[in-house]
Amino acid sequence: MSEKKFSKKHEWVAVEGDIATIGITKHATEMLGDIVFVEVPDKGKSVEQNGQAAVVESTKAASDVYSPISGEVIENNKSIVDDPSSVNSDPEGASWFFKIKIKNNSELDNLMNKTDYDKFVAENPN
Amino acid sequence: MEAQKTNLYSYHKNLGAKFVSFAGYEMPIQYSEGIVKEHISTRTFAGFFDVSHMGQFYISGKNIEEALEKIIPTDLKGLKENQSKYSFLLNDKGGVIDDLIITRREKGFCIILNAACKENDIKQISKQLNDDHKFHLCTQTSLIALQGPKSAEILENYIKGVSSLKFMQGGTFNFENEKIYVTRSGYTGEDGFEISVLNTQAELLLKKLADSKVKPIGLGARDTLRLEAGLCLYGHELNEEINPIEANLKWAIGKKRREEGGFNGWEIIKKNLEKGTLKIRVGILPEGKIIAREGTKIFSTNDEEIGVVTSGTFGPSINAPVAMGYVNSSWSEVGTNIKLEVRGKKYEAKVAVLPFYKKSYAK
Numbered sequence: 390m391s392e393k394k395f396s397k398k399h400e401w402v403a404v405e406g407d408i409a410t411i412g413i414t415k416h417a418t419e420m421l422g423d424i425v426f427v428e429v430p431d432k433g434k435s436v437e438q439n440g441q442a443a444v445v446e447s448t449k450a451a452s453d454v455y456s457p458i459s460g461e462v463i464e465n466n467k468s469i470v471d472d473p474s475s476v477n478s479d480p481e482g483a484s485w486f487f488k489i490k491i492k493n494n495s496e497l498d499n500l501m502n503k504t505d506y507d508k509f510v511a512e513n514p515n
Numbered sequence: 516m517e518a519q520k521t522n523l524y525s526y527h528k529n530l531g532a533k534f535v536s537f538a539g540y541e542m543p544i545q546y547s548e549g550i551v552k553e554h555i556s557t558r559t560f561a562g563f564f565d566v567s568h569m570g571q572f573y574i575s576g577k578n579i580e581e582a583l584e585k586i587i588p589t590d591l592k593g594l595k596e597n598q599s600k601y602s603f604l605l606n607d608k609g610g611v612i613d614d615l616i617i618t619r620r621e622k623g624f625c626i627i628l629n630a631a632c633k634e635n636d637i638k639q640i641s642k643q644l645n646d647d648h649k650f651h652l653c654t655q656t657s658l659i660a661l662q663g664p665k666s667a668e669i670l671e672n673y674i675k676g677v678s679s680l681k682f683m684q685g686g687t688f689n690f691e692n693e694k695i696y697v698t699r700s701g702y703t704g705e706d707g708f709e710i711s712v713l714n715t716q717a718e719l720l721l722k723k724l725a726d727s728k729v730k731p732i733g734l735g736a737r738d739t740l741r742l743e744a745g746l747c748l749y750g751h752e753l754n755e756e757i758n759p760i761e762a763n764l765k766w767a768i769g770k771k772r773r774e775e776g777g778f779n780g781w782e783i784i785k786k787n788l789e790k791g792t793l794k795i796r797v798g799i800l801p802e803g804k805i806i807a808r809e810g811t812k813i814f815s816t817n818d819e820e821i822g823v824v825t826s827g828t829f830g831p832s833i834n835a836p837v838a839m840g841y842v843n844s845s846w847s848e849v850g851t852n853i854k855l856e857v858r859g860k861k862y863e864a865k866v867a868v869l870p871f872y873k874k875s876y877a878k
Binding site: 422423425426428444446447448449450451470473474 | 544545549550551552554735736739804805806808828829831836858
């Protein structure tokens with residue numbers, strides 16, 4: 390699997406061949422607090438770059454999760470729907486949200502690498 | 516307008532609080548452990564809350580009961596010294612200007628007012644007063660809530676005698692050689708106390724509570740706790756367009772005042788008591804994990820719009836989503852199937868018994 394890329398809306402994407410795995414970052418979970426509800430997109434759904442794709446709710450509020458790149462959903466993670474709190478414990482590993490078949494590889498160029506993302510978070514803590 | 520801070524702001528900051536702007540104050544929404552852990556700590560042990568943003572309003576003078584009974588529909592003449600009642604300030608239509616706790620003190624009354632409402636409340640109360648009456652909003656004291664099953668045992672170590680208080684009763688005690696006023700009350704559905712402590716001693720009190728392993732609790736958990744306990748939050752379940760009967764709070768008016776009236780909005784309230792209301796506040800349990808936030812539309816099983824959610828979140832102690840809202844009275848019976856429209860989709864839900872979480876107050 391290639392190095393993870395990150396969006397300004399605090400999603401991560403990991404690419405393997407033409408498949409991308411997408412989730413939310415540790416920083417996102419720290420801002421959200423205790424996650425108590427997750428909705429993931431159905432298989433077969435088309436998602437657009439920066440388009441709303443999933444929902445995550447904390448005790449405080451509901452937030453949209455955007456897809457960092459376009460594609461067709463081929464798998465979603467039902468285990469985080471059944472146990473939303475698992476997103477707090479392993480957001481950048483086992484608690485991925487959905488996988489897509491990548492539509493346009495060049496969209497990945499708009500995303501940040503880990504170093505740039507960490508810098509972005511440090512400059513925009515909220 | 517610059518945000519106000521309570522006397523304990525830097526203390527919260529040092530504890531790792533995240534702040535939120537609430538009613539013009541910078542208040543802790545949560546500390547480092549997060550809302551769910553804070554909620555569970557309160558239910559299983561004890562937690563303390565800085566609620567100094569709320570108004571501590573003192574009022575006294577000749578025939579003050581009569582003046583206040585015009586806008587507060589509780590039996591103030593019959594209220595004994597150191598007894599507290601939950602009540603309201605009512606407008607001409609019987610709508611709720613604010614909800615409050617009123618306690619008879621040695622001289623007059625102390626009224627605890629919501630932070631967001633306190634300035635207007637004082638304006639509305641003033642209209643009922645004459646030159647014989649005196650009032651002031653106390654700024655010398657902080658207000659600390661200690662809530663949870665271990666509250667009495669812990670507080671007794673620092674303030675002797677408090678554990679003998681009954682629910683909705685107060686008294687003057689001694690804390691580190693100063694007088695301190697404590698009531699047995701709260702907003703979580705747990706046993707607990709509200710402590711009016713001198714600003715100069717507030718941090719010391721919190722440090723002592725922290726020594727006894729009591730956790731600081733922010734507004735986030737305060738909201739999940741009160742919602743599980745089925746308690747109203749002003750601006751959500753209550754406002755000037757809603758009267759206490761619609762809010763399912765007729766118990767708070769008391770038998771004598773319900774029969775005799777003589778307060779703002781009595782005509783409407785009397786009619787509502789006799790004939791019922793068009794809409795009424797209910798508890799709502801969504802099926803599954805779906806959370807219905809404030810503003811969520813409520814539908815009947817035949818897709819007629821019948822109401823709206825006023826508060827909704829995840830209830831950590833019942834491990835399920837909970838909500839309150841107003842529905843047309845014909846759909847208000849416990850167990851009625853309803854639907855909630857969340858993000859354009861309708862989800863099953865049921866009208867549920869309040870409170871969601873059973874109380875354990877000291878009788």
